[in-house]
Amino acid sequence: MKRGDVVIIDFPYSDRTGSKVRASLVVQSDTLNPIRDDSILAIITSMSSGRPDTEILIEVTDEPGSGLRFDSYLQCDTLATLDQSLVLDVISSLSAQAMQKVNQCLKAALGLP
Numbered sequence: 001m002k003r004g005d006v007v008i009i010d011f012p013y014s015d016r017t018g019s020k021v022r023a024s025l026v027v028q029s030d031t032l033n034p035i036r037d038d039s040i041l042a043i044i045t046s047m048s049s050g051r052p053d054t055e056i057l058i059e060v061t062d063e064p065g066s067g068l069r070f071d072s073y074l075q076c077d078t079l080a081t082l083d084q085s086l087v088l089d090v091i092s093s094l095s096a097q098a099m100q101k102v103n104q105c106l107k108a109a110l111g112l113p
Helices: 098-109
Strands: 005-012 019-024 036-046 055-058 072-083 087-093
Touching: 005 036, 005 072, 019 072, 055 098, 072 098
Parallel strands: none
Antiparallel strands: 005 019, 005 087, 019 036, 036 072, 055 072
């Protein structure tokens, strides 16, 4: 896996009552992915959180290589560190242009300058 990969994973609910198989984005640095068993992932969902500074709309027409079937929202404020063995599939990667938006979104979510 590499940063920017769109993966399918059984993403846990924050209250640990269950999980849901969904798309997620690898946001962890490429230097860490091969040396750690875990990866940091951001959730991709069909519903907007209503917080435009911490989410990105991924439109299928703008990101045809995303592997997503419909327009989706990347929620940069919903991150999880999960074992890489839990990744069910790597379906695609986001473009460099989209990843620049992800960088800005993560900065907003984490309060970074």
